[in-house]
Amino acid sequence: MVAVAFFSLQLKGKPPGLPSNPLELHAKDHTLSLTLHAAITSDGRNSFYFNGKPDAPTLRLSPGDQLKITYVNDLPAKATETCAITPCMDMTNLHFHGLAVSPGAPQDDVLGMMAMPGQSLRYTVQIPVDHPPGLYWFHTHPHGESHRQVLDGMSGAIVIEGIESYFPPLVGLPERVLVVRGRSVVNDPQSADLKRRVELSSDICGAESEPPEEVFTVNGAVRPQIEIAPGERQFWRVVNASADRYVDLQLDEQTFEIVAMDGMPIALHDPNHPTRITDHVLLPPAGRLEAIVTGPAAGTARRLISRCVDTGPDGDTNPAMVLADLVPWSGANSLAKATKSSLTR
Ligand SMILES: [Cu+2]
Known part of the structure; x- marks a missing residue:
């Protein structure tokens, strides 16, 4: 018998624009079982759907668990978007990026497993x-x-539990899962407004002179606010889920205390020096940062930004922009309580 536990952070008094963590699904009895759909949104984007909503849940499993996904392709048979190979055929499948699992069906097989519109795939992935x-x-x-679909936002986070066993000070820290995606502003009537909101500079960034094509979103929101109390330590888990853009993360006048990169705890290789302090972190597409962030002093405005990355004369323009604003809040204890269970299980 398989069951799914639902776990969602609902912050009290949440002002508009605040990103709560994505919905979280926990393995129960060593199995996480879910049905995920691919479908088109009202504004014409390809999207994952879970429980009828255009969202990708965070999948939380422990080593030894099994991930069972029924993946249903509800995309229209006649695509409205253009792909690298045109026209798009609206086929889809799943890749479990970074997991050390089998590339053979029914696991992480991106070559043989493919669902055309109207078809389904059944994945059973064994976490070692x-x-x-x-x-x-x-x-x-x-x-x-995949480029078109990932740029549209078809991505989600996976957490393999147990990182606190490599770095015990994480126990009890409030945790945030931040999925950074690119959002195309090409042919978007809101383009000017979106660029203004993220403070996209008109200065040329790097050697490529073409105009910026994307802005970053965080958990689906453009420049949301992230609540953190002065002096509070939060554990941030950030994935660069953009299809093709670099994120060079920086917090205004703050540092990151890095615990893991790309799913690999530093303590795994260097138990005597389990963290690294840095003021910015380059995350290439698919890169992941897990780090402790400390809330700025009261009354200081702090932004989470991505710095300009020079991708060379033939690269994609990758300008600096604001990803989110840090704002103080008083509910730190309830967030800590809400997330503690996931870090102590
Ligand atoms: Cu990937």
């Missing part, structure tokens, strides 16, 4: 008992169409 704990992610991966 010795799998490192940390942040991973899943995304659609049909060759020729």
